[in-house]
Amino acid sequence: MTNRITHLFSQQSGRLLNVYFTAGFPQLNDTRTILKSLEAAGADLVEIGMPYSDPVADGETIQLSNDKALHNGMTVKTLFEQLEGMREEVSVPVLLMGYINPVIQFGVEAFCRRCREVGVDGLILPDLPADVYEEEFKPLFDQYGLVNIFLITPQTADDRIRHIDSISEGFIYMVSSASTTGAKAGITADQEAYFNRVNAMNLKNPRLIGFGISDNASFERASQYAAGAIIGSAFIKAIADTPDLPGTIDGFVRKVKG
């Protein structure tokens, strides 16, 4: 079976919206509702965060959603149970995002097998280094048809970007600025220079821009420099206290996509 992420990028090359949410937030069993609502509202990819006690790459908003989700009782095992049968309801590409320790405890192969079984297409594991991925993880990811998404930042050297491009499939996650998630808003001239520098490299993989994307203006702006963008913290804030998840999600996604 073709991977849904690589298939999507072979069909569409612009204005793709990837929305992140933390599994188990705001309530433990909201996962499927959020997933279905995102697809219905027009999200092109969905990134589901596996909550972790020590999310060092994340800013305050996502940290708090992680804490709340863990407090609600979310675990990796529970998440897979919630995702069981999701492919009968949604066809949107699904990524799991999280930190490496819970994956190691679950067992890397068991984790990959469960991803395949429930229909997950890719992974974003920010503290999994490229060398360890290549040595220990890639064979399993390949075996179970999962793509691993790597991050690049304004400080990533060109030769490293090329190396990451060579081992990437699907897309590259272009972090817009030196920051944790949700820290800085908008796109500056320095960032444009960085996007242009990366674009001039003629990489084989498309890019999605993440960090600091929060609304239609920043989404449109990012889409000028990449295949699309990723929204996380702004979405978490939007759904934190809503009494109507599907309605709020529909409004949020439509507004961002314009």
Add this chain to the structure above:
Amino acid sequence: MQITEQVRSPYQVDERGYYGPYGGAFIPEMLYPNVQELKENYLTIMADPSFQAEFQLLLTDYVGRPTPLYFAQRLSETYGTQVYLKREDLCHTGAHKVNNTIGQILLARRLGKKKIVAETGAGQHGVATATVCALMGMECIVYMGEIDIERQAPNVARMKMLGAEVRPATSGSKTLKDATNEAMRHWINNPVDTHYIIGSVVGPHPYPDMVARFQSVISEEIRNQLQEKTGSPLPNYVIACVGGGSNAAGAFYHYLHETSVKLVAAEAAGLGVYSGHTAATTFLGKPGVLHGSRSILMQTEDGQVVEPFSISAGLDYPGIGPMHANLATSGRGIFKAITDEEALTAGFELAKLEGIIPALESSHALASLKTLGAGPDEVVVVNLSGRGDKDLATYMKHL
């Protein structure tokens, strides 16, 4: 100076940054350039004779090294063996932590960094960092758990007087683990002008090796001092407490390959190893990744990091440095779990027998003497990592 000299041993770091199965650099891409810069430069900078001269001069004239190796007569009589105390408590700022902060700030300066960020638990590393920042005229931000800020008020005041900005870590458990997370996040947000001075032998490679090398001055001196006092550089035992493990790494460093020397690591068992209120990582932990390296850590079945507990804020950490994880797994190290109660008793005992008030961390090392089983002619070195002034309030509660 021996900081670049390393006797090859399976217990030292390898070229890939691992101690056996532990170590490595499990960091988000945002930190990769900084960590890579350190990795490519730390050995070269440390080998530079002008760096070594600067480092040595400060250790001698500013820190007060070498610290004495003191034969503790009455303690020796009590335990029926030959006990020597390595007096790191006599270092400027009151603990071994300053050996590392001096080394790292000199290194940061050579890398062209202008600002320093650090984490602290009990405040000893924070004070040692604030001290060297004052000395070098560099801006200093120290993250400290909100709960630790309340329970370690004197050290917070010291850091402020030294010109550092103390920022509360309000996430998670609001203690050392969370202060470390916040310091890492700060570094992610300020990658160009800032150096992160990690206070223990934890974090991504090359931190554990770099910090161990700066602390290795402890065992270098022990070897010389024992040679003078006993005619041999080799004791039968070296005992040190282990939270992250920087004082232990320094005390063990030049003995790692000397397999006749037994290396004893005292972990904090809190209210008891199986009480649910403990920091005895090697007894309860499983392999995993925390703060950038693969090591042993206390965690749930789901891989969430568990909150540690210890009377000693400096040992209140759910992980352990990768060097020590390897010593535990390989059997090279002897790990002991010391409860709060045992540590307090050992602290009071040292005060009464030798007139020395030890830090609560060091009291865990002293408590290991009881079950050591050392013979009358055997030589035992206890690394007295810090002084107990900061812990007086806790000691007084148990008087």
